[in-house]
Amino acid sequence: MNNVIKSTLFFAGCLLIISSCAVPSLVQKNKVLSVPSSFHGSTDTSNAATIIWRDYFTDPYLIALIDTALKNNQEVNSLRQEVLISGTEIRARKGEYLPYLGVGAGAGFDKHGRYTNIGAMEANTEIAPGKEMPEPVPDMSVAFKAGWELDIWKKLHNAKNAAMARYKGSIEAQRFFTTRLIAEIANTYYELLALDNQLINIRQNLDIQQNALNIVKLEKNAAAATELAVRKFEAEVLKNQSRQYVILQQITVAENEINFLLGRFPQPIQRNAQLFSTLVPTLVHEGIPSQLLENRPDIRQAEFELQAAKLDVKVTKANFYPAAKIVGGIGFQAFNPAYFxxxxxxxxxSMGGEIIAPLINRNAIKAQYYAANYKQVQAMYHYEQCLVRAYTEVLNQVSNISNLDKYYELKSKQVLALTESIDISNSLFKSAR
Known part of the structure; x- marks a missing residue:
């Protein structure tokens, strides 16, 4: 018995040496881009990414729209299903490295030729004391069967951990889309309020221009104005009248876009256009670039996908090593169930074990190994791309906020100057009269 064990261990060691020496070598990409330490030299360490959207937005109509979208948006619900699918993959992988136990039953019969060794023995054998062997011979059995693949190289554990990483990545993908969805709804909603106010301003200007046109017509009748002046005023009135329909179309498109994001067919969007003039933007802090790694769901998703890809390489590499499996069973077998x-x-x-290692024609596992490595390198590039894109997006928004602040400051001065010019014009007009 000891000699058998020693021979088995020696044979297994030889298989391990042969198979491990034949694992193909790979070229890996280990260097990752370094994230800059700040945005254009900013030393602000405050982080606006930790603000909850319900605390950031105060418009009750907008909050109601976002709540509806988070409940009904088809893409959000689809990503929720993707998370559930990833969860079932974890259960499947976890079950692979645990022992399995099954139960089975079978029934059949055998009839051998009389002039064969088995047939001759059956003809001269009693199946029970004083009872001849029946023809054909029934065979019935019921048994429990068990098996266990020993996870020597952590292949099954790595597969489970890869599934876990992809599960976490699917959660981050859902969070990232949810963030984008909230931002898109809010952006379109505020554009809608701006269009409402533009329409109000145009209609107010039309009333003023129509009155001015009537005055010019009266002046023309009194020979105080020319037909050219009348036509110029009419053209200006018609231009603003046509402008109304352009804005109305933009309002329709914006409303339909919001309804689409809410996962429903077009319908009016409840809103209060008067709130637009009272909006005060919340102060936003960009923080430092390293905080992107903690708060950007797309970066976290790419990181989990990279972890999974690295584990996949280990899983496929383990296919080159010997696999050990233990099998066994216990049950009852007889020609009649009464004898069970x-x-x-x-x-x-029964009890047994086997060790199998690939030696010849390993093209399939080589292809899997190379493909897993290529996907790992691909995941690394995708991770770097997410870092660059996230940094660029934040930098663009920081620049946008700064430039808009300066733009708003100059526009405020322009409005003040125009308001003062109107007062001066009114004073001159009154003094001239």
Missing amino acids: LRSPESMLY
């Missing part, structure tokens, strides 16, 4: 309870005569059992 006659133990140990009707009992059957």
Whole structure:
């Protein structure tokens, strides 16, 4: 018995040496882009990414729209299903490295030729004391079967961990889309309020221009103005009248876009256009670039995908090593079920083990190994791309906020100057009269 064990261990060691020496070498990409330490030299360490959207937006109509979208948007619900699918993959991978136990039953019969060795023995054998062997011979069995693949190289554990990483990545993908969805709804909603106010301003200007046109017509009748002046005023009135329909179309498109994001067919969007003039933007802090790694769901998703890809390489590499498996079974077998309870005569059992290592024609596992490595490198590039894109997006928004602040400051001065010019014009007009 000891000699058999020693021979088995020696054979397994030889298989390990042969197979491990034949694992293909790979070229890996290990260097990752370094994230800059700040945005254009900013030392602000405050982080606006930790603000909850319900605390950032105060418009009740907008909050209601976002709540509806988070509940009904088809893409959000689809990503929720993707998370559930990833969760089932974890269960499947976890079950692979645990022992399995099954139960089975079978029935059949055999009839051998009389002039064969088995047939001759059956003809001269009693199946029970004083009872001849029946023809054909029934065979019935019921047994429990068990098996366990020993996870020597952590292949199954790595596969489970890869599934876990992808599960976490699917959660981050859902969070990233949710963030984008909230931002898109808010952006379109405020554009809609701006269009409402533009329409109000145009209609107010039309009333003023129509009155001015009537005055010019009266002046023309009194020979105080020319037909050219009348036509110029009419053209200006018609231009603003046509402008109304352009804005109305933009309002329709914006409303339909919001309804689409909410996962419903077009319908009016409830809103209060008067709130637009009272909006005060919340102060936003960009923080430092390293905080992107903590708060950007797309970066976290790419990181989890990279972890999974690295684990996949380990899983496929383990295919080159010997795999050990233990199998066994226990049950009852007899020509008649009535004999099942006659133990140990009707009992059957088995126990065995095997070690298998690939030696010849390993093209399939080589292809899997190379493909896993290529996907790992691809995941690394995708991770770097997410870092660059996230940094660029934040930098663009920081620049946008700064330039808009300066633009708003100059526009405020322009409005003040125009308001003062109107007052001066009114004073001159009154003094001239």
